[in-house]
Amino acid sequence: xxxxxxxxxxxxxxxxxxxxxxxxxxxxxxxxxxxxSAQSIRQIENEFEKLQLINKAKISPKVxxxxxxxxxxxxxxxxxxxxxxxxxxxxECEGLGEKLSSEFAFSLIDQISRSVYTLHQxxxxxxxxxxxxxxxxxxxxxxxxxxxxxxxxSEQEFQLIDEAVGKVDYMAPEAxxxxxxxxxxxxxxxxxxxxxxxxxxxLGFAVDLDFLIASMKLPMVEARIKxxxxxxxxxxxKTQSVELKEGDRKKWxxxxxxxSALFVAALFFNSSETKPKMxxxxxxxxxxxxxxxxxxNKKRKKIKKGQQKKTKxxxxxxxxxxxxxxxxx
Ligand SMILES: Nc1ncnc2c1ncn2[C@@H]1O[C@H](COP(=O)(O)OP(=O)(O)OP(=O)(O)O)[C@@H](O)[C@H]1O
Ligand SMILES: [Mg+2]
Numbered sequence: 001x002x003x004x005x006x007x008x009x010x011x012x013x014x015x016x017x018x019x020x021x022x023x024x025x026x027x028x029x030x031x032x033x034x035x036x037s038a039q040s041i042r043q044i045e046n047e048f049e050k051l052q053l054i055n056k057a058k059i060s061p062k063v064x065x066x067x068x069x070x071x072x073x074x075x076x077x078x079x080x081x082x083x084x085x086x087x088x089x090x091x092e093c094e095g096l097g098e099k100l101s102s103e104f105a106f107s108l109i110d111q112i113s114r115s116v117y118t119l120h121q122x123x124x125x126x127x128x129x130x131x132x133x134x135x136x137x138x139x140x141x142x143x144x145x146x147x148x149x150x151x152x153x154s155e156q157e158f159q160l161i162d163e164a165v166g167k168v169d170y171m172a173p174e175a176x177x178x179x180x181x182x183x184x185x186x187x188x189x190x191x192x193x194x195x196x197x198x199x200x201x202x203l204g205f206a207v208d209l210d211f212l213i214a215s216m217k218l219p220m221v222e223a224r225i226k227x228x229x230x231x232x233x234x235x236x237x238k239t240q241s242v243e244l245k246e247g248d249r250k251k252w253x254x255x256x257x258x259x260s261a262l263f264v265a266a267l268f269f270n271s272s273e274t275k276p277k278m279x280x281x282x283x284x285x286x287x288x289x290x291x292x293x294x295x296x297n298k299k300r301k302k303i304k305k306g307q308q309k310k311t312k313x314x315x316x317x318x319x320x321x322x323x324x325x326x327x328x329x
Contacts (some may be wrong), residue, residue, distance in 0.1 A: 013085075017043060017150070022080055026061065029075040041074055043150035048076045050152040054123055059115040060146050061136075081147075083139045086112075086132035086192070093199050104141055105200030106237070109193055109209075111144040113227070113234050116189055119146070120182045120227045124155045128180070130188035131170045132195065153180070173219050183221045186230070190216025205237040 012020040017040040021027045028047070030040045044066070051063035061079040068074055086108070093100055100108075112135060119125050127134075127146060134148040151165045158180045166175060172187035174180075194213045203209060212233050215225040 012080075015148070024080075025064065025077050026080040027075050027077050029069070030073055032073070044074050044076055046152065047148070047150040050125060050149040051076075051078065054119065054125070057118050057122065059118050060149065081136045081138060081145050083137050083143075083145075086135040086137055086144075086196075089137060090132055090195060090199050100196070100200040102201045102203050105196050106203060107141070108137070108144065108196050110234055110238065112192065113189065113230050115144060115146050116185055117227045117231045120185065125152050126155075126158065126180070126182050127152050127185050127188075128161070129166045130185050130192065131167045132192060133167070135192070155182075174221050179221065181221065182227070183224050186216050186224055186227060189227075189230070190214075203237075205240055208233070208237060208240075 010022040012022050012026060014020075017037075018028050018030055021029065028044065030037075030044055048063060048066040051060055054060055055062055061081050063076060063078040066074060066076045089100075092098075116127070116130070119127060127149065128151040129148055130146070134146065136145040136147055138144070153161060161178070161180045163178075165171075165180075166184070166188065170188040170191050172184040175184055190213050193209070193216070197203065197206065197209055197213070212225070212230065215223075216230065218224045
């Protein structure tokens, strides 16, 4: 661990053992009151180790280094993610009495489940502190990042955990019995997905999602669903919702086709009442003649009308004639 200077510009977050500041990157520092605790040093070192391990997976902010500041306090430096925690997004929604759009909610469910899948299946790591506080959502909502790996453990380290870890509201019941495994994360994930669902507009697959969440929160560890099955089911929801949208689109196309067909039929019906029907060539020429005749008739009528108007203009009635006669006399 090298020593380097630490600039504390803006406080991003405050936890039990650490503060996170923004300088050019995000810097996680052990709180001064806790800086002598061996546990907090172990945790920040553990976080660095685990983040480094998963750096390439892009499910967490990229970590750069762990250093000691001038006072010998360890801090770690990672990418600053411009965004909000899932906690603050959910709180904002509740505060405003608004709901997350179903698309955004589903994208969160999908991304968070896949990140946990990567952590469990590719790196065999348990997070042990999954909660909306430890999930960052980028400002445009397109990316999520798992953070706070201070309690993360590899499968070989599960037996070394000696106390219940994580946040009480998200903690699996077996954690109180000091029974640790990847199943703890599944339970926490179940509660997170439930919270997202409850803060979202109604999702098309709500019943299936309820069922999935229930199987993530089963108290019996052996019966609890595994992450690969979770991701598989979420993928099925994705196909279902695409099919639903596709179905809606088809309904619109069919509807519009019927309306246009009716419109064309109405036009044809209307015109066939005034014009002779044409079925072959001779009838076609009759049709042409008929239309020509009609045009000529129209013109004649117009001319007649014009003439009538003109004659009307110069018509002298009897009264006027009498006046003329008197003047002449
Ligand atoms: N890389 C980052 N980019 C942006 N903000 C971050 C980043 N890392 C952490 N934060 C902010 O800092 C807050 C605290 O970070 P984190 O959860 O890692 O530590 P903590 O909860 O203080 O940890 P502990 O509970 O171990 O003391 C987060 O909720 C988040 O708002
Ligand atoms: Mg935290």
